Amino acid sequence: MLRPWITGVRNVSSADPGGAAFVHLPDAVTKVVLRVSADGHRDVLAVGPRVRASYHEGKAHLSCLELRLAPGTALPLLGVPAAELVGRAVPLDRLPGGTARRLARKLRHLEPGEVVPYLAEALPGTLPAAADHGRTALVRAGADALSVRAGRAPAQVRDVARELAVSERQLRNLFAEGVGVSPKHYARIDRVRTVVTRAATASWSELAVATGYYDQSHMTSDFRSLMGVPPRSYVTGRLPSTTPCRAAAGG
Structure with a gap:
């Protein structure tokens, strides 16, 4: 079970450079994002809350699996208060939390369809002891x-x-x-x-x-x-x- 740590999972993709603008809506949620570029390069990012919308050009063949963290989860999972991530996208393995670094190492090698089953098994035994x-x-x-x-x-x-x-x-x-x-x-x-x-x-x-x-x-x-x-x-x-x-x- 992903709850109560992750409240939503979404696939986002862009394959139309120079086409219609896409919008990052304001969002009071911290996310963990597995991003795969056209050449297969993978990043695992912690993406903090976004206080205002931004509008961007299309980017070719970029796909992301977005894991929306529940309120109160950033500190035990990522090792930092959510306020430190506002407006930022930080490589997950650069954050101080041991759980964050372990997730970064594991998620980088998973296919998007493997992420949710892995987390459903891994998270319940990881966070309760650390969380207030x-x-x-x-x-x-x-x-x-x-x-x-x-x-x-x-x-x-x-x-x-x-x-x-x-x-x-x-x-x-x-x-x-x-x-x-x-x-x-x-x-x-x-x-x-x-x-x-x-x-x-x-x-x-x-x-x-x-x-x-x-x-x-x-x-x-x-x-x-x-x-x-x-x-x-x-x-x-x-x-x-x-x-x-x-x-x-x-x-």
């Missing part, structure tokens, strides 16, 4: 409460802190270690990502209400801040200029 379960449980409960869910708008940071019986400062410290961004910015990223995914199925005013914004103007302002363009421009393909893609992976 109390802190991890608080981070995960906070992240869930601040996220948009079907039929439920995200809670306010002050209400989440009160519900978890911690101060807002303690909650910020927990999020810095376990998520990498503040609770407020985590909630902003989650709302904007929800707007992106639901834009084709709901009106702007409905989206604003469903995602916990004061009104449509507030949603537009937040979206522009994180995505670089307002929602209508994004969904109609009027995007910012692209830049070359460096070491980051996934979107």
Whole structure:
């Protein structure tokens, strides 16, 4: 079982250099990424949270297997707080965690289809002794409460802190270690990502209400801040200029 360490697995590929832009959405998640280039070269990276969107040119025949880490997992798995990885893509074997280095050595030699079965067997016996379960449980409960869910708008940071019986400062410290961004910015990223995914199925005013914004103007302002363009421009393909893609992976 991958849970509670990995919350999602995704294959990402690009084979159209110079074609349509691809987007790295803001993402309050740390990932482990197995990246395979056209010549077969493999990298295993720790990719930290991304606080704003970026837009990139196509890159030929690059494929990535993306493992999304659960909140609170970065420190026991990678050996560093998530805050140290924000906006970075770091070779996994350069991180201080012994588990990270062992994973890097193993994953580099696995085919993408072999990664999940290997982790399902390896992770349960690796992390429990290293993890602070109390802190991890608080981070995960906070992240869930601040996220948009079907039929439920995200809670306010002050209400989440009160519900978890911690101060807002303690909650910020927990999020810095376990998520990498503040609770407020985590909630902003989650709302904007929800707007992106639901834009084709709901009106702007409905989206604003469903995602916990004061009104449509507030949603537009937040979206522009994180995505670089307002929602209508994004969904109609009027995007910012692209830049070359460096070491980051996934979107």
